[in-house]
Amino acid sequence: MEDLLRALRNIGLALPDPEQLLQLSDPDPEVQSNLAQLIALNPSTHEYQDEPRDEHDAGAADGDGGSDDGDAPAMDPLMDADLFRGAVQALLENYNKFIDKERDALQREHAALASPKKIKPVPFRALMARQDAEIKRRAEEVHAAGCDPDTGRKRRRFYLPRQTFDGYGSYASDKPLVDLSRLDADDFAAPKRFEGRYLLCRVASRLNLYVSCTFIATLPSGHAIPVSISHFTPNLHLSGADLDAHLPIGTVLAIREPYISQNHFGKGGPALGGKNVPGVRVDTPSDVLIVDGLGQHDEHLLQGVEWQALQVEAAPADHLATIEDIWKQSPCAANTKGCRWLQDGPLSRFAARRLKAHQEQREGSTSHQKLETALEALDEAERRALAQRTRQLAESLLQHNRPGAALREVAAARLLRVLGQDPKFDGRDLELEGRILHHLGDYERANAAFEAALKLAAAAGEDAASAGERVYPHLVAARAAQQSAAEGPSHENVWSYYFDSSSYPTPRFDQGDWLGAVAVQDIPGAGRGLVLTRDVEEGELLLSCKAAASSYAIDSGCKGIYLLRYTVETGVTSTTTQVLAATKSIHAMLDRPERALPIMGLTAGPGVPDSRWVSQPYPVPPKRSSGKPSADSIALAMSGIEGGIAALSLNGGGGGGGAVSPRVEHYRAVLLAGLDRPSIDSSYVDGVLRFNAFGPAPNPGTAESDSGGALDASELSRSTMVHPLPAILNHACLPNVSSVFFGDVVTTRALHPLKAGTEIMHQYVRGEQPWPLRRSQLSKHGFVCRCGICLLDERDGDEACRTRQKLVGGSFPMLLERSRILLKDDGAKGQSEAERQDDHRDLASSLEDLVDQVQATYHAERGQLRPDLMAIWQKIAQHRAKFDVEAAKDDERNALASIGAVLALHPAATAGMGPDLKAASMLSRLPDLHFDGAIKSMLALSSLCLAQDEGIAKRWAQSALWAHECTIGGGPDVFLDRWEAGYAGLPVRKWIK
């Protein structure tokens, strides 16, 4: 990829845009030829800030005799196009040959697994020189992505495409380190997975981040080997010291059951056309453990290990000279000093392991004892300094989206009496704890902590106004989050989801998951599903859930980076947000082990064996109270902790006598739970995302909104997110619920009155599409949909469905084009009224012929559900309205009937009118499909009725609002925002506000 991009820029061409990137490896020669032509027509001058974007202007700018675009030749778009096209075509061919080599190398490596060959270690200095060159190359690529490296001219936008490969096996160890034996260079062979072994090594170089992160590691024997770790960070912009601080030189690592590859860049590194040196390829971060002297088995691991001198200098600030220094100099902020990568803070590492040792009735290790003594020997000032560093570390962990580690550090600091000893800080410390708990979704405890923080601030003499200013915003936010998690999001919540998700580029909402009248249940032949626990009405909210991990293309960690990950066996290309959503999911599970069940408890597609979590009961959100915290819980949050080291022995720390306060109990549980780091198979996470995540989530305000949450988007994704509970919903092309996406929140509402015990199902693919297309889109899921409309289509027959598809996909668009021209030219050609009406009559009649042809493809007993007709009836109505308003109303009613809506028979225009929208509705049953289409028809009917009967016109508008409330919600403002502009002649606002 990098060679191709460099070559294009060298001949003065702009880089392929994100859509074109996806076509680079398309095997179709026609696609390649078109692509070459398009790329050849786009000079690199278009990339610069100071160049006009328009082609002609660009030509003029180039024609002024001198381009300051370095060596890039000025180009005459017409004369040079052929020349450039030929050159680009040659470059694309080269690129594809290179890709083939990379693919072949992966294939060969897979085949060679049966007969691994011993490998000769590459000399350390050679590896280091290569590493330095790679780091330099990365820096140059980043520089060139923002400006021309020769002239310094700034580009319009930072643009950095990257490509990685995937496939042919992925490894993840689930063996505890104690069960493994050490591996050293004598045994190295490749390609080989070293089952039952671990590799002990030290980071010896700076880090190189492409998508995976690579460094040179040295072994105790002095040999060196490159190590590449996939899913290292979701921040692909990290570089230099910030990156190196994740694993500073000298950090000791244990890699469980390592895989030595002939190409350690194989996953997540730049493609080298199959040429690389052997190295350790780590497919998942959970295989890597940091050996820091605090670990449970660190002493055992390091026993008798003599390291050859590290042949490079570690920055002195990065390392603690002795283990006791941890308390005096422990790093205070993430990623600035000391080893940080996915690691907990020092107090929690020590306290958790000490607790565990006690639980297992072991004495702590010698290093634990040394640390204990050192901790108890700290003088007052040193203890205060440690407390201050702990606060900073917890803040920093929180900022880096690691609230689990932040809470563990605070819990350990409280048990060890590092925090909670200075009344001046008590209020602030509780406020910090409250913010961490809020982030973790423990709203009840967060609220109690905030209330307690206010009391303690007052007790410490802090001015009430300043304490309030500090704490109240957090308290109010936590109360609101608690309320929506207890009662479900309010009307106002949905209102703000809608408007905020259209206003913010990376909308993420502060809400907990909420489950209405549904429960997880086994569904014969379909795994698990969600089933109603009682009867519900149409429009009732059933679920409101936030994504467990979300990645937006314009998140700061990847903005401007366009990643393509090509999976060799399947030919599937994943894009930036899909890869990073997996990285974020993995990191979230390592930080909060309780996240593993909801994510790894999902299935990963047909043919992939279920993870061990799938058989466990699927977790649902707890029932919560929305009340204020009780006086007891506030008192508990304020209670002192008798403890110190004693709190780490399971019967100590309760104020003597063995009774342990609930607060101590809670902190201990927090620490112990953090030790259960799950082993995460990253390829399973990829499968979970591919089969459960929601791709680019359309805001309901966009034209795509009818897609019901497009799962099969093929363009470079704008966002990828996984919502664990909604992912349990099974599919029906004919859904009985509507799932709507607002940023990282999805809400699901009943579309019809439904009985207790009914399985609720939404659309993975648009049920409005032709049957053959739906079947092919669903084929990756490995099931055949047997929903109502699939059964109807099946009875119509394959051939009839294909004919219908041709009519709707071929004949209808031609008539639509005629319609567009007619409506555009309406009256412009100086025709008489009669002539114009004739034109409309003609077109309506052609459209009616089309209706007849489509009708002929349905089985005689099909019933009214014929959604392919909706848009045709609406078009007929539009033209017929020009000469026969009553007939146009019938057409719109036909459109509604074709999508399953049933008209109510209201005897009088005023019946049921008033604030009760449902009673006013002109529909007794909402449509099954095409919800926005139904709203269009209702608003069209409102317009058609306006002149004769304002009462009925108003009722149609209210019916549209009712349908909108039942599918999307958020009230009249949201409805008006989406629909008002398209119906300027209707006083909708007056009617419904």
Ligand SMILES: C[S@@+](CC[C@H](N)C(=O)[O-])C[C@H]1O[C@@H](n2cnc3c(N)ncnc32)[C@H](O)[C@@H]1O
């Ligand atoms: C997103 S998951 C849904 C939850 C899944 N049932 C489970 O137990 O984890 C998608 C998978 O559910 C199953 N599934 C979904 N809809 C189905 C349907 N209508 N009929 C049969 N299986 C279905 C398929 O195995 C599909 O790959």
